[in-house]
Structures are given as structure tokens and as C-alpha cells.
Amino acid sequence: MLPPRPILLLTLLLTPGSLGQRARRPLRPPSPISTIHPKANFDTQQFAGTWLLVAVASTCRFLQEQSHRAEATLLHVAPQGKAMAVSTFRKLDGICWEVRQLYRDTGVPGRFLLPRGARGAVDVVVGETDYRGFAILYLERARQLSVKLYARLVPVSDSVLSTFEQRVQGANMTEDHIIFFPKYGFCEAADQFHLLDAFPP
Numbered sequence: 001m002l003p004p005r006p007i008l009l010l011t012l013l014l015t016p017g018s019l020g021q022r023a024r025r026p027l028r029p030p031s032p033i034s035t036i037h038p039k040a041n042f043d044t045q046q047f048a049g050t051w052l053l054v055a056v057a058s059t060c061r062f063l064q065e066q067s068h069r070a071e072a073t074l075l076h077v078a079p080q081g082k083a084m085a086v087s088t089f090r091k092l093d094g095i096c097w098e099v100r101q102l103y104r105d106t107g108v109p110g111r112f113l114l115p116r117g118a119r120g121a122v123d124v125v126v127g128e129t130d131y132r133g134f135a136i137l138y139l140e141r142a143r144q145l146s147v148k149l150y151a152r153l154v155p156v157s158d159s160v161l162s163t164f165e166q167r168v169q170g171a172n173m174t175e176d177h178i179i180f181f182p183k184y185g186f187c188e189a190a191d192q193f194h195l196l197d198a199f200p201p
Contacts, residue, residue, distance in 0.1 A: 032171070033140035036125045038110025044079035046131040051075040051150035052186065054134075057168040057178045058146035064179070072182040075150065081105065084112065089187040096187035097194045127167060134160045136167050147171050154183040 053073035056063070073090040082105035089098050103112035103124055114122040122141045129135035135150045149156070149164040168178060 031123070031140060031143050032145040033123045033125055033138055036127055036138050036171075038108065038125050038127065039129055042110030042126055042129075043131070044077075044082060044084055047084070047126065047129065047135070048077050048079050049152070051077065051135060051152065052154050052183075053181050054149040054151050054154060054156055055164065055178050055180045056146055056148050057164075057171070057173050058144075059173060059177055060144060060146065063146075064177075067179040070179060070181045072185040072187070074186045074188060082109070089190060091185065091187055095194055096190045097196065098187075098190035099196045128163065133157075134163075136164055138171070145171055147173070 051074070053075065058064070071091045073088060076087045076089070078085045078087075080102070084103040086101045086103055087098050088101070089096060091097070101114055104115060106113050110126045112124040112126075114124065120142055122139055125138040127136045127138050127147075133152055134156060137148045137150065139146050139148065147164070147168050149160070151160070165175060165178075168175070
């Protein structure tokens with residue numbers, strides 16, 4: 001029979017979490033967008049059509065510093081099964097550009113993925129929409145979250161702005177993080193020389 005001290009040492013070495021085992025890494029907190037619930041029963045067919053960008057909330061320093069350069073931005077959405085083909089139209093140096101992207105289906109209605117890009121993948125969640133008037137989208141790249149407000153027509157109602165501001169606060173941001181975009185000067189087309197197929201199928 002072993003004396004008490006070796007028995008105690010052997011018990012410590014064999015016990016999970018004991019001094020004899022390598023310390024476990026702390027669990028990484030979930031990404032911000034993983035806690036956002038998409039619109040219930042989201043329907044890509046109803047979401048299709050034209051959307052105008054009204055406002056963006058973000059803690060991105062670059063975006064805040066460049067907010068004075070914000071240009072009117074228009075989205076055209078076309079369903080591709082459960083995915084969505086999205087064309088973004090905006091001006092750069094006075095010239096209309098079109099950027100084509102594919103919001104890939106993730107198996108969860110209202111939750112999409114842009115898998116490639118210069119700065120990594122982008123997770124997208126349609127958090128709220130009535131399909132006819134407004135939509136609030138969440139986008140996350142490299143664990144940095146932004147909240148976007150889109151509308152079919154501008155300006156939007158005070159109730160829609162209030163809903164957006166509540167969503168921004170729920171994402172741990174304030175009104176100081178919100179950038180409003182121009183309500184005029186939208187592009188609806190671009191020629192073949194000003195087309196970027198950023199995320200081809």
C-alpha cells in the first residue's frame with residue numbers, strides 16, 4: 001500500500017483540471033452576429049427588388065473618418081434559390097459603378113455569407129424587414145459588426161428611424177456611430193467598364 005502523500009499526488013495528476021494537465025484555453029466569446037436573430041420565415045422573393053441605403057452604424061474608424069464622402073447607394077436584389085444576387089450601385093469620383101455580389105445561403109433563412117474578399121468573409125443577417133418599406137441588415141467582418149438601414153423610398157418615417165436606432169443600441173453602439181447617406185443622386189446602372197464582379201458564383 002502506498003503512503004498517503006504519493007496517493008494524494010497520484011490523485012491530483014489523474015484528476016481533470018489538475019496541476020498535472022495543461023491549462024485549457026479560455027473559450028472564445030461568440031461572434032457578435034451569431035447572437036442576432038434573422039427575420040422569422042425570411043422570404044427572398046418578397047425581399048427582391050430595389051433598396052436605398054439610408055444609414056450605417058459602425059465603430060469602424062475609417063468609415064467614421066470618411067463619412068463626409070458618403071455617396072447615395074442603391075441595391076438591386078434578385079433571388080437565386082435561397083441565395084441572393086445583389087448589385088450595388090454607387091458613384092466614385094462622379095462615375096456610377098456596379099458591384100455584383102452573391103449572398104450565399106447558409107441553411108438558415110435570412111442568414112447569408114459572402115465567402116471571399118480582400119479583407120475576409122462577411123456574414124450577413126437580415127434582422128428585420130417589412131419587405132415593402134424598410135430593412136435592417138447586420139454585417140460582420142473580422143468580428144466587427146455594422147448595422148445598415150435600407151428603404152424602398154426615402155425619406156423614411158420617424159418610426160422606422162426609431163426602430164433602427166433601437167437595433168443600433170442593441171448592437172452596443174450609439175447614435176454617434178450612425179452615418180446617414182444622401183437621399184438623392186442614386187445610380188441605377190453602370191457601363192461595362194465600371195462593373196466589379198466582386199463575389200462571382
